Amino acid sequence: MSTPAPVRVGALAPLTRPGWTEAGHHLLAGLERAVHDVNAADGIAGRPLELLVRDTAADPGRAVAAVDELAALGVTALAGEYHSVVARSAATRADALGLPYLCSSAVLDTLTERPTRWVARLCPPQSRGWRTYADFLLTAGHRRIAVATQPSVYWESGTRLLREHLTRHGGTVTALDTTALTPAAVRDALLAHRATALLLLVGHPEPAVPLVRAVRRDPRLAEVLVGAPAGQPEFAAWATELGADGAGIPFLRYLPDHLTPLGARVATDLRERLGAAPSFVAFEGYDTIAVLAEVLRSHGTERTRVAEAWPSVAVDGTRGRIAFSRPPGSGVWQWAGTPVQVVDRDPAAPDRYRVLHVG
Numbered sequence: 001m002s003t004p005a006p007v008r009v010g011a012l013a014p015l016t017r018p019g020w021t022e023a024g025h026h027l028l029a030g031l032e033r034a035v036h037d038v039n040a041a042d043g044i045a046g047r048p049l050e051l052l053v054r055d056t057a058a059d060p061g062r063a064v065a066a067v068d069e070l071a072a073l074g075v076t077a078l079a080g081e082y083h084s085v086v087a088r089s090a091a092t093r094a095d096a097l098g099l100p101y102l103c104s105s106a107v108l109d110t111l112t113e114r115p116t117r118w119v120a121r122l123c124p125p126q127s128r129g130w131r132t133y134a135d136f137l138l139t140a141g142h143r144r145i146a147v148a149t150q151p152s153v154y155w156e157s158g159t160r161l162l163r164e165h166l167t168r169h170g171g172t173v174t175a176l177d178t179t180a181l182t183p184a185a186v187r188d189a190l191l192a193h194r195a196t197a198l199l200l201l202v203g204h205p206e207p208a209v210p211l212v213r214a215v216r217r218d219p220r221l222a223e224v225l226v227g228a229p230a231g232q233p234e235f236a237a238w239a240t241e242l243g244a245d246g247a248g249i250p251f252l253r254y255l256p257d258h259l260t261p262l263g264a265r266v267a268t269d270l271r272e273r274l275g276a277a278p279s280f281v282a283f284e285g286y287d288t289i290a291v292l293a294e295v296l297r298s299h300g301t302e303r304t305r306v307a308e309a310w311p312s313v314a315v316d317g318t319r320g321r322i323a324f325s326r327p328p329g330s331g332v333w334q335w336a337g338t339p340v341q342v343v344d345r346d347p348a349a350p351d352r353y354r355v356l357h358v359g
Contacts, residue, residue, distance in 0.1 A: 010070030030285025132359025263318030
């Protein structure tokens, strides 16, 4: 008896530097665990689901080449990616090729140059998440904000969103360019501007780790909040590199107060696979495949039919019930119910997270 031909899905993830490799491996763990579960439940109408993984290394050009290769190999859809600028290039190329793409974990509001039926997204747009973070700052009494930045569309967008929201509520945002300023100079600028919070809109480990150390070890800045909205403290490497200095730094993550029953089971599986607590990125990976598997089972494996299915999706994922809509101004199908939290590592127990604000 012949083995049924697999249904192939392409997966993009940053698995080597300069990509954020820890995030990439969590994303891949979630994707692969979900594929395992799909195949244990008879696959896609008896056909095994197969994941073709390509490393983007945080390189938009490499991602575009991977999309072209995967399309030529006959994948029925694309999944994944963590870095927003990379996902935007992948989404634009998928749109041009007519290849369905379910973006797992990249938040830039504008993923494609034009509205498209081919692209859907699980994570919230940056405008929603970062405004939630700005609300957290305001609620905590912070009005004089400094942001340590690097040149990037993602960081520039984040700075703009924070400035727009905070300014409307009487706040100020001062941008400090880390390509021109040393960590010591950033520390001095905080004192000069009398900032009560410094947000790290920079890469990890450089220059994020030296910046945290420069601020934490200056007693004059003991009351300054250090924040990292992009989520650098989520992963184990942050705690390993910074120890106690890395605790008490609020960041965004996309988890609910309580996982669904599916999520609780998946969390146990992923912890065993990763050897550590799974991040929200791992759950995003799992949910991506859970959605695609349901679409493929109910609508078939032809690419056009997959894209046509986005508005009818209704899937119980690890973090809630997933359905897509077209928010005003969005060019892609969006899960509007993605949970958003501001959390930090508890200074009393850095392996434990505290929920500080919910959006």
